[in-house]
Amino acid sequence: xxxxxxxxxxxxxxxxxxxxxxxxxxxxxxxxxxxxxxxxxxxxxxxxxxxxxxxxxxxxxxxxxxxxxxxxxxxxxxxxxxxxxxxxxxxxxxxxxxxxxxxxxxxxxxxxxxxxxxxxxxxxxxxxxxxxxxxxxxxxxxxxxxxxxxxxxxxxxxxxxxxxxxxxxxxxxxxxxxxxxxxxxxxxxxxxxxxxxxxxxxxxxxxxxxxxxxxxxxxxxxxxxxxxxxxxxxxxxxxxxxxxxxxxxxxxxxxxxxxxxxxxxxxxxxxxxxxxxxxxxxxxxxxxxxxxxxxxxxxxxxxxxxxxxxxxxxxxxxxxxxxxxxxxxxxxxxxxxxxxxxxxxxxxxxx
Amino acid sequence: xxxxxxxxxxxxxxxxxxxxxxxxxxxxxxxxxxxxxxxxxxxxxxxxxxxxxxxxxxxxxxxxxxxxxxxxxxxxxxxxxxxxxxxxxxxxxxxxxxxxxxxxxxxxxxxxxxxxxxxxxxxxxxxxxxxxxxxxxxxxxxxxxxxxxxxxxxxxxxxxxxxxxxxxxxxxxxxxxxxxxxxxxxxxxxxxxxxxxxxxxxxxxxxxxxxxxxxxxxxxxxxxxxxxxxxxxxxxxxxxxxxxxxxxxxxxxxxxxxxxxxxxxxxxxxxxxxxxxxxxxxxxxxxxxxxxxxxxxxxxxxxxxxxxxxxxxxxxxxxxxxxxxxxxxxxxxxxxxxxxxxxxxxxxxxxxxxxxxxxxxxxxxxxxxxxxxxx
Numbered sequence: 001x002x003x004x005x006x007x008x009x010x011x012x013x014x015x016x017x018x019x020x021x022x023x024x025x026x027x028x029x030x031x032x033x034x035x036x037x038x039x040x041x042x043x044x045x046x047x048x049x050x051x052x053x054x055x056x057x058x059x060x061x062x063x064x065x066x067x068x069x070x071x072x073x074x075x076x077x078x079x080x081x082x083x084x085x086x087x088x089x090x091x092x093x094x095x096x097x098x099x100x101x102x103x104x105x106x107x108x109x110x111x112x113x114x115x116x117x118x119x120x121x122x123x124x125x126x127x128x129x130x131x132x133x134x135x136x137x138x139x140x141x142x143x144x145x146x147x148x149x150x151x152x153x154x155x156x157x158x159x160x161x162x163x164x165x166x167x168x169x170x171x172x173x174x175x176x177x178x179x180x181x182x183x184x185x186x187x188x189x190x191x192x193x194x195x196x197x198x199x200x201x202x203x204x205x206x207x208x209x210x211x212x213x214x215x216x217x218x219x220x221x222x223x224x225x226x227x228x229x230x231x232x233x234x235x236x237x238x239x240x241x242x243x244x245x246x247x248x249x250x251x252x253x254x255x256x257x258x259x260x261x262x263x264x265x266x267x268x269x270x271x272x273x274x275x276x277x278x279x280x281x282x283x284x285x286x287x288x289x290x291x292x293x294x295x296x297x298x299x300x301x302x303x304x305x306x307x308x309x310x311x312x313x314x315x316x317x318x319x320x321x322x323x324x325x326x327x328x329x330x331x332x333x334x335x336x337x338x339x340x341x342x343x344x345x346x347x348x349x350x351x
Numbered sequence: 352x353x354x355x356x357x358x359x360x361x362x363x364x365x366x367x368x369x370x371x372x373x374x375x376x377x378x379x380x381x382x383x384x385x386x387x388x389x390x391x392x393x394x395x396x397x398x399x400x401x402x403x404x405x406x407x408x409x410x411x412x413x414x415x416x417x418x419x420x421x422x423x424x425x426x427x428x429x430x431x432x433x434x435x436x437x438x439x440x441x442x443x444x445x446x447x448x449x450x451x452x453x454x455x456x457x458x459x460x461x462x463x464x465x466x467x468x469x470x471x472x473x474x475x476x477x478x479x480x481x482x483x484x485x486x487x488x489x490x491x492x493x494x495x496x497x498x499x500x501x502x503x504x505x506x507x508x509x510x511x512x513x514x515x516x517x518x519x520x521x522x523x524x525x526x527x528x529x530x531x532x533x534x535x536x537x538x539x540x541x542x543x544x545x546x547x548x549x550x551x552x553x554x555x556x557x558x559x560x561x562x563x564x565x566x567x568x569x570x571x572x573x574x575x576x577x578x579x580x581x582x583x584x585x586x587x588x589x590x591x592x593x594x595x596x597x598x599x600x601x602x603x604x605x606x607x608x609x610x611x612x613x614x615x616x617x618x619x620x621x622x623x624x625x626x627x628x629x630x631x632x633x634x635x636x637x638x639x640x641x642x643x644x645x646x647x648x649x650x651x652x653x654x655x656x657x658x659x660x661x662x663x664x665x666x667x668x669x670x671x672x673x674x675x676x677x678x679x680x681x682x683x684x685x686x687x688x689x690x691x692x693x694x695x696x697x698x699x700x701x702x703x704x705x706x707x708x709x710x711x712x713x714x715x716x717x718x719x720x721x722x723x724x725x726x
Binding site: 057058164165166167194195196197198199200202203206221222223224225227228229247248251252261262265266267268269270271272273277279280281282283 | 446447546560561562563590591592593594595596599617618619620621623624626643644647648657658659661662663664665666667668670672673674675676677679680
């Protein structure tokens with residue numbers, strides 16, 4: 001990719017052709033196990049101080065991508081390069097660096113905080129594990145972090161359940177920041193929070209990026225939120241990235257029919273906005289049984305025969321955006337009309 | 352609201368149904384075929400006569416939900432007033448802990464044990480819900496007022512096939528059994544666009560996706576052709592593309608059945624596109640009520656204004672810094688004295704901390720509970 005590389009734009013994370021597969025569940029009457037390729041050839045790049053948004057429906061593989069980056073699930077193939085070191089060949093030292101400098105925050109803060117540990121110990125734990133500083137230094141670092149995320153100093157001696165959802169997310173952020181990471185993977189960090197609290201956490205994440213220079217991989221299904229925080233955005237569908245590029249260009253004029261449907265479904269807080277919705281029919285197909293050719297073709301308004309036989313590759317389109325669709329140019333020009341009715345869902349490869 | 356109708360609650364079955372005059376008054380049970388009506392158990396009251404669309408279907412006045420405690424009772428919902436008409440979508444918007452879901456549950460007295468529901472007026476058409484005994488409430492729930500919840504996985508019974516969960520409702524309220532009930536369940540799933548419904552009825556909830564389960568919930572909620580559908584965050588657990596599908600489905604069925612729809616949501620974007628009227632709740636009170644256009648064009652309460660501002664900032668194309676509302680909502684059982692929003696309000700006066708503002712008229716279609724609204 002490398003389409004928006006600035007001069008001193010250091011690459012923090014580079015993922016290329018990442019594939020993660022799981023063995024499919026054994027079905028009665030089926031002899032073979034079908035492997036589920038949850039992530040099927042994903043490439044991403046995140047620069048220093050950059051936020052990359054990763055969007056997709058449930059089942060699209062976005063969380064699995066995050067887990068594979070952090071080596072929490074094994075990748076079948078492809079490479080993950082973190083701070084210049086390829087993690088396949090980096091050995092223990094490289095993985096240790098990853099564990100320290102790549103952190104994660106989750107959707108449900110309470111579920112990710114140990115209910116039996118006091119907040120002070122929770123935030124100090126990464127410092128203990130990575131042996132950063134001596135005891136007094138760690139204590140003062142904890143106080144500093146609490147202040148940074150806007151929590152009272154007396155929080156150290158309290159338990160997570162004593163805090164509201166928004167404050168719990170602040171605790172999780174403080175813990176993630178403790179070992180001074182260069183990358184934080186945020187997996188739906190505000191989805192469980194109320195609107196007014198969402199705004200507080202989003203602004204906190206932005207402020208922290210400014211002060212610490214941390215990069216974010218920001219995973220969310222709320223397109224408004226992603227558009228707000230991400231300089232670049234990647235759209236995932238069924239294990240593949242179908243469109244990627246600068247957020248402004250991507251959301252301003254979506255090229256892929258899937259992105260178009262997603263963007264048209266964004267609720268607009270204005271009753272007089274007569275939205276022309278592209279309601280997407282059906283649901284995301286079973287990842288164990290992906291359609292041949294283009295994976296989106298079973299729900300695509302613009303489907304043609306070619307889509308069933310030939311898989312479109314992600315390639316540069318315009319304004320720094322890459323798109324995986326045979327007909328994006330014709331669709332943009334309006335010369336490619338939607339197919340009549342709902343696309344037929346024939347057996348894979350039958351066309 | 353109209354005391355003259357107050358005593359007719361239990362006798363609605365005996366009221367002869369005059370032909371509806373209003374063109375909007377679609378028969379409430381347009382889906383009922385004669386065979387079904389014939390199959391109904393004797394004594395089950397038939398539908399109340401359809402009314403003109405502008406007459407209130409649901410009226411709640413001074414609805415309160417309290418929980419007894421030694422000393423003083425905790426009040427969770429403070430004197431909420433609501434009106435929903437046929438074909439109308441009324442929204443209750445609020446953040447978690449605002450009391451919006453409790454208000455919805457209180458309408459059919461489904462609040463958890465220990466909570467008490469009181470109201471000056473609580474009626475559905477001619478039925479006085481406030482004075483109904485539990486047996487009467489059971490006749491209303493699921494038949495005339497039904498609900499769709501946020502999480503279909505926990506609202507459905509995990510060990511019963513979805514088809515049987517639908518036929519249970521049909522058997523309870525419509526006296527349909529056996530083959531006939533099963534056929535109707537398949538038909539209902541077909542109506543909510545579940546593919547291959549004949550196979551799906553035999554499946555268990557875990558075998559279906561979240562979007563499919565929500566369709567099953569809706570099929571079940573609509574199975575008796577309710578007058579009022581209460582949808583509590585019906586699409587919050589779903590992906591954006593499914594949200595559009597489900598809301599389209601609800602709109603369509605509302606049109607067909609002439610239902611009133613009470614939409615409970617935290618999502619102002621959803622409310623903007625779906626609702627006719629909006630109630631904004633904060634700390635157990637309705638702090639603003641307006642028609643949707645007025646609310647979004649000129650919100651009167653500082654809370655509504657702040658919330659709307661935040662949502663618009665996030666939704667805007669620019670990536671400017673946000674100005675979030677500071678702090679968090681108060682706990683329902685420990686409201687601050689005076690206006691509950693005062694501790695977070697940018698326009699706060701000394702008066703606000705001492706004196707609770709009443710909901711008052713700002714303009715024709717708008718009421719707000721703020722001392723400074725309309726300034």
